[in-house]
Amino acid sequence: MQIDILTFGIARDICGGSRIRVDVPDDTTAEALKQHLAEQFPRLSGLASFLLAVNEEFAADNSLIRPGDEVAIIPPVSGG
């Protein structure tokens, strides 16, 4: 399935766009998607942290990504 992924902050710089599309097997977990992204964009692994949000919630590693989910890469936050 194809997943559109939002990127922010340094993740947008690394991925080269505020929205990227990746192609992953159905029933991909958040952890597997992170591995996929880290292979495609190795600099993500150099960040202090690199999380995924699914539908505006931080995603546990074992949560499944479904078509139509809103997925985002969350690099280390620095608000305030």
Add this chain to the structure above:
Amino acid sequence: MQIDILTFGIARDICGGSRIRVDVPDDTTAEALKQHLAEQFPRLSGLASFLLAVNEEFAADNSLIRPGDEVAIIPPVSGG
């Protein structure tokens, strides 16, 4: 010697005026003056605390009161 004493808050109510005059021996200590005041105004002893300030500083019990000192009765404070 005669000492003028400023009173505030409930101490003013107890002493019946914002400035009272007491007559004490020379070389009176803060502690002795407090005893004198407590005898003259027994309700001062019923307060949660009852301190003296001399020249705008909290006075130690053994500090001497001198003529011309600015003396004040400090009942429990409750600012803020």
Add this chain to the structure above:
Amino acid sequence: MNLFLKLSDTPLDIQSCIREVESPSCGGIDVFIGTVRDATQGKRVLRLEFEAYESMALKEMRRIAEEAFERWPVQSFSMHHRTGVLTVGEVAVIIAVSAAHRAAAFDACRFAIDTLKQSVPIWKKEVFEDGEVWVAAHP
């Protein structure tokens, strides 16, 4: 040491107290605002009357500020206290503390209000519908 102290019998201005501590080299400001509550221990409060031993109160306020500067890397400190008659909702005290980093601002501001309540010669009388009481006077 940027230190601002004020005792005033007219309404306090939060914005101007904060403005006193703002600075390009500070990253955090903590502000405490004490206001007149409409009830105490279930009794309706009509108004508060604050009285200060003004010269000594300002000395003690300065002592608190100086101790805050000694203990924490604070940049600016402002403490405004109201006197006179205050109705419900009015501001009795404002303390604003700025620092490069927020921990110092929080710690110093909280220390300042806690210590003010213990050592600054200011007294408040609570006025109820059926009487009045000097706060904390009796055990």
Add this chain to the structure above:
Amino acid sequence: MNLFLKLSDTPLDIQSCIREVESPSCGGIDVFIGTVRDATQGKRVLRLEFEAYESMALKEMRRIAEEAFERWPVQSFSMHHRTGVLTVGEVAVIIAVSAAHRAAAFDACRFAIDTLKQSVPIWKKEVFEDGEVWVAAHP
């Protein structure tokens, strides 16, 4: 539960954030104001650029407020965060918390800014004379 949240790309107003939490039944308000510092680790900062994942940021801000209400007897809670380009001295975040007694206001306000910095998806880029860096991005 009086809860006010705001993300804004225009300047924040301290007074209006505080006004949101004022109430006759509160005795204390603690306010934290985060401002843009002119230097970080000795380097002069020209400006900050804040970016938010807005919908999720508001969700996380709400989660923080709700946890504050659960953990402390807080009366009202307001959190405003700025986005976009900020110059030195500008306000990036304001958190105001009111409570009947001051301890809850201090504790909840400090919890809120500490947690915001850990969990709310907002990012800032520091722009220096000779480059720029996403804050906290790298170990």
